[in-house]
Amino acid sequence: MHRESPRPRLSLGPILYHWPREQVLEFYAEMLEAPLDVIYLGETVCSKRRLLRPEDYWELAERVVAAGKEAVISTLALIESDGELKTLRRICADERFLVEANDLAALDFLEGRPFVAGHAINLYNQRTLAFLAARGLRRWVMPVELGRDTAADLLRSRPHGVECELFAFGRLPLAYSARCFTAYNRDRQKDDCQFCCGDDPDGLLVATQDGDPFLALNGIQTQSAGTHNLLPALDEVARLGVDLLRISPQSHHTREIVETFSHCLQGELDVETGLARLKEWAPDGLCDGYWSGQAGIAVAGADASRPSGFAAASVRTN
């Protein structure tokens, strides 16, 4: 049986940076109007950032739902202290919204009810997928270093009713540490960070000694300087049956980025034109190597030159 593959829906990942409260609220007011299907809300990087409390995110989530979108509460990716664990437990105990687990601790709290496994949960194979599905997994975000081959294999063997989401646009979250690197680069300790990560709304750029952008430091998280971008692979991800594509918020042009993806998915904009726009809006260039099994920093020209045109995509199902 042949059928046209359903279009992937668009999701907005949690804000990874420390933006002022007003900026966050304005950002979401704008995103409620954007062509997004799912919005992830919550602090995932540093427990010291408290400009918005869980209550604020729940309130935002209510508004997301009222706007006809799905709200998912996302959680901290590295849980070390009793306080962090307590907050996580409180967030996971609220059953109004789907919750995204980003640490094994969240799996412990969410087991037995529907949940999302974020890209910081190491789901690399079909057995882990089946194991988590039996415990309530409804959706998983592929670890960002995995590419199309593994995505295809996992999608072939996925349990019924489990959705697959790809990190499709944004600086890649690559690592987590006990150390705050933003503070470290100002010769401060984490305990005296003075929230200096707030000065870098898209992370602190780390370039090579030749000046080539390489990484971006975001508190305890290390990101890629390059913006990972799956727009050139839209046809392919649709053919594979990927359900959701995640746009990771940046401090500028996020709405335009979402619209570009949306227009390309609808077939209203060709990928080449979309790509040219995205290049303008990425802080330090685009990359997509992980998708084709190369270094994440690589720009895989092969993808960009593939035939585009979403409407032509079809999939064979058994």
Place this chain on the structure above:
Amino acid sequence: MELVCPAGNLPSLKAAVDNGADAVYLGFRDDTNARHFAGLNFGDKQIRDGLKYARDRKVKVFVAINTYAQPSGWTRWTGAVDRAADLGVDALILADMGVLDYAAERHPHLNLHLSVQGSATNPAAIGFMHRHFGIRRVVVPRVLSITQVANLIEQVDVPVEIFGFGSLCVMVEGRCLLSSYASGQSPNTFGACSPAAHVEWRETPQGQETRLGGVLIERRGHGEPAGYPTLCKGRYLVNGTIRHAIEEPTSLNTLDILPDILAAGVAAIKLEGRQRSTRYVSQVTRVWRDAIDACQRNPQAFRAKESWHQTLAQVSEGAQTTLGPYHRPWH
């Protein structure tokens, strides 16, 4: 408190056993373990010889199968679990939930340890892994201070192993993709950080350059000692200044807080370095055996000997050591 020592090959295994290890850990010759380096690790014959050598001297043998399996390589990981089980080793050190699930179902009587690559840093995470896979030990990532380690031990039923000495991962183990971002291969997918095949060394008029996957990860002055080519220990341009943006070339050394480690109830101390020489294994095992014995005899009076520190500094990256995350100011 058990002393767990690295064995990259049979001579190192014997060196660890001869110098006072309570247990040695090793891996197979493929990407199923996190020290997947050319010329390193064990075939079945070496493991059998090693097992006999260790057993005759009442030393345990653990096998690390602590990378993440993808569907295309899945049978390599299950095969490794079965091989280790057939060999009758004392424990398997696993990280991947799928591999743990397989091992727990297929070999219910096998001792399973959760690898540091499993990224369990809190009681709920450890509880989850214990409930589902019956892990009998957890190796905790290098993110907790010693106070946090003590607090964790109070809250979990699973014995806790910590890293005491060796190369320092700055990131939470199992959740660091920096290597694959630059080279295409990471500890999770390939079993190596900054794999040698992707490292280039170049002499230029500006200095000696190290590149990983073509990315300049360090340029040092002529005559400056070359560190390991791991990208988290290189110098980069941040806000107009060239500096160690993530960490300096340094090794973890917890000798000075051994009484605190003992008092915290740590079940085992692991020494890093399966990729290091037999001489390294002999030296660090001997120092740690002597230190642990001295500390256990009289924790109050324990002082790390200067000669121990000298020996460890000589084999340390950048010839300097740090208490790392165990010491709060490092954070």
